[in-house]
Amino acid sequence: MMETQATERTKEPGRLSRAVTRLWMKPATVVANERLADRFHLITLEGDALRTVTWRPGQKVQIAMGSAFVTRTYTPIEWNASAGRMCILGYAHGDGPGSIWVRTAAPGEVCDVFGPRASLDIGGLSGALVILGDETSIGLAYAATFQDPTRHVTACFEVADDVGARQVMASLDLERVTLITRRLDGGHVAELEASLSDAVAVGSTFVLTGKAATIQVLRQGLRRRSVPTTRLVAKAYWAPGKTGLD
Numbered sequence: 001m002m003e004t005q006a007t008e009r010t011k012e013p014g015r016l017s018r019a020v021t022r023l024w025m026k027p028a029t030v031v032a033n034e035r036l037a038d039r040f041h042l043i044t045l046e047g048d049a050l051r052t053v054t055w056r057p058g059q060k061v062q063i064a065m066g067s068a069f070v071t072r073t074y075t076p077i078e079w080n081a082s083a084g085r086m087c088i089l090g091y092a093h094g095d096g097p098g099s100i101w102v103r104t105a106a107p108g109e110v111c112d113v114f115g116p117r118a119s120l121d122i123g124g125l126s127g128a129l130v131i132l133g134d135e136t137s138i139g140l141a142y143a144a145t146f147q148d149p150t151r152h153v154t155a156c157f158e159v160a161d162d163v164g165a166r167q168v169m170a171s172l173d174l175e176r177v178t179l180i181t182r183r184l185d186g187g188h189v190a191e192l193e194a195s196l197s198d199a200v201a202v203g204s205t206f207v208l209t210g211k212a213a214t215i216q217v218l219r220q221g222l223r224r225r226s227v228p229t230t231r232l233v234a235k236a237y238w239a240p241g242k243t244g245l246d
Helices: 006-010 015-024 097-104 135-147 162-172 188-194 197-201 212-224
Strands: 026-037 040-046 060-067 070-074 076-080 085-091 110-117 129-133 153-159 177-181 205-211 232-238
Touching: 026 085, 026 162, 040 097, 040 162, 060 097, 070 097, 076 135, 085 097, 085 135, 129 135, 135 153, 135 162, 135 205, 135 232, 153 162, 153 188, 153 205, 162 177, 177 188, 188 212, 205 212, 212 232
Parallel strands: 129 153, 129 205, 153 177, 205 232
Antiparallel strands: 026 040, 026 110, 040 085, 060 070, 060 110, 076 085
């Protein structure tokens, strides 16, 4: 999920945007924005419209950046429907509207939420799970791990800052995670692919998320290892220069 120009968020919503917001979006209030590490923020939203919502780990929400037609997509890490509360782990990529919102959303600020909607249905996957991705995938790993504590979930992420990512893991009590430092030449992807051998041998199911190009390489590697399509799901969250992939 890459960013567009920051000015998008500050535009006043037009009449059509306001109508779409009233019809399809849920108003929510930011009640907490905790900075877990550089670029990572744990954001809690509450609202009556978030009650009686059926949410499954892996589903997405879209949050309006000042207009119903300018949204950014996030994967909730938990949703308490009875309390009307959900949490997302936001990662600020750069200086676009989504990153600005992640960094600056303040308690008391109202936002509009569309969803939850289908993205990845990890609840229907059987056996041990291996989640592969990057900083944008950590929330999914948390949701999968704590949805069913009896399920064996491991993860491997390419990250720019392994120290910051480890701080996030510690804050979320997220274990069984391997971090591989991202390299500009892309050489780290081969290391990421090589880490899959043991999981392939024991029949794990693979969930590929994050950067589109990395997903493509990993999918090809798993196919070379004869992993059946029933044990492989993928969802690209972002690609350089593009928005709205998920």
